[in-house]
Amino acid sequence: MDLVNRKPAVLMKNLSKKFDGQTVIDNISFSQSLNETVAILGKNGSGKTTLIKLLIGLYQPTSGNIKLFGQNPTKHPAVKEKISYLSGDYNLYPNLTVRETIELAASLYNTDIDPDKALNIIRKEGIDLDKEIKLLSRGQLQLVKLAAALVNDPDLIILDEPTSGLDILVRQRLLARLCWYKDEENINLLFTSHNFSEISQLADRIILLDQGKKLADLKMEELPNFNKEIIFVPQKDLKKRDLGLDKIHGINQITLEDKKFIINYSKDEANILYRLSEIPYLSLKIKEPDLADIFHELIEGGRQDESE
Structure with a gap:
């Protein structure tokens, strides 16, 4: 068959x-x-x-x-x-x-x-x-x-x-x-x-x-374009340029707060993680979009489209 x-x-x-x-x-x-x-x-x-x-x-x-x-x-x-x-x-x-x-x-x-x-x-x-x-x-x-x-x-x-x-x-x-x-x-x-x-x-x-x-x-x-964040804490003090993320187009913003990098992005997650994995780090976490926000955006957005 x-x-x-x-x-x-x-x-x-x-x-x-x-x-x-x-x-x-x-x-x-x-x-x-x-x-x-x-x-x-x-x-x-x-x-x-x-x-x-x-x-x-x-x-x-x-x-x-x-x-x-x-x-x-x-x-x-x-x-x-x-x-x-x-x-x-x-x-x-x-x-x-x-x-x-x-x-x-x-x-x-x-x-x-x-x-x-x-x-x-x-x-x-x-x-x-x-x-x-x-x-x-x-x-x-x-x-x-x-x-x-x-x-x-x-x-x-x-x-x-x-x-x-x-x-x-x-x-x-x-x-x-x-x-x-x-x-x-x-x-x-x-x-x-x-x-x-x-x-x-x-x-x-x-x-x-x-x-x-x-x-x-x-x-x-x-789908709407939901932004996500990676929270990255390297072992050593680094500057933004040391991350080597400047050529990745999916990144919206990188901020540095108390040795902690917050990387806001909308795509190319795999490339971002691959690059960060090559840097010795203490912590690497992804902050996902909240499911409640996704549901609200999809459902309420759909209702608005139907009413227009």
Whole structure:
């Protein structure tokens, strides 16, 4: 079955889910075209994870239907063979080695799968294949999870808060990997997040979810330009020119307050972080746009557009 020629990659129609009479997902419809990355943005409790669990079959919808590459996954479970799932918080077996973990992931599919491609991904990251999972850092663990998600050469990867709990530079490394697979392997990505930085780097479209309802469905170029800030404290006293950021066009302003640099920017986050990571530092933090501000701008802005 040639899944990649089926369109769309994901189709949800009038999807609802209730638990004990309470509506958690409320009549959501959307489609995801091939070679498109869709982000689902929402606050905690907005229904993001429930929506993902409906997609991967852990929950059954109360009403409505789901199709993956034109197939109903309940009636045609073989379609799930080309789909992978990656979560920021699920656990791997701690006493297995990295190699054993990937081999186990490969064995879960009905078809024979060679784990070598996934193992090579991990080798390139400099992770020891014979190291036990419990001895890995959180960042290494997430990279192993990504490799495990790629073991079946999927056409669609569904990710639930994939960078949850990672520090800035490890998060950036994982995002760079996802961007590469998105562009070079033509993998469809559907992911949830409350982190605007990763959405702006990965997504082609954004679906805004609140209290189980779809509030907006926008292309990234339709979004307002939200400014962000990086708070950077180097180990040594530096001047602005020492940061080497003068040729990065996404920066709006750099201020220095008590040895702390505040870098206000609207794009090119990856380049800014790459440059700063080369400078010994005490602290490096990103101040994200507040989700409440994003919701207000998108929803209230949309209402104003409709009234004009």
